[in-house]
Amino acid sequence: MEKDVPRATHDLGGVSKFMCEPVDTEPHAFTDFDREVDAIRQLLGMKKIMSVDELRRGVESIPEADYHRLTYYQRWIRSITDTLLRKGVITEAELRAALEAG
Numbered sequence: 710m711e712k713d714v715p716r717a718t719h720d721l722g723g724v725s726k727f728m729c730e731p732v733d734t735e736p737h738a739f740t741d742f743d744r745e746v747d748a749i750r751q752l753l754g755m756k757k758i759m760s761v762d763e764l765r766r767g768v769e770s771i772p773e774a775d776y777h778r779l780t781y782y783q784r785w786i787r788s789i790t791d792t793l794l795r796k797g798v799i800t801e802a803e804l805r806a807a808l809e810a811g
Contacts, residue, residue: 746782749789758798764788 739747753759767788771779779787793799 728746740782746786746789750785753789753793758796759789759792763792767791 714748750759752759754761754767762786765788768776770791771784771787775787776784786803789802794801794804
């Protein structure tokens, strides 16, 4: 990939520092967290609150350092949270309160 061409964080094709890392192709067990995040995404979709495209767009907009630090479903919950905050479905105060109660 040309150095002068901007790329999105998730676009790892041809990035030399990622080319030598083996890809784990074994099936992974889902954690309770993974299942809960997936269920939240499905419910938001069924209720027409958030689309899969919005989820993808949110994941793709996560800053690079955070993107590489987060797991797959952590990226999803970050995208979901950012989208719900942006749309006014939840407020920052409600999110903080829920996290503190958690």
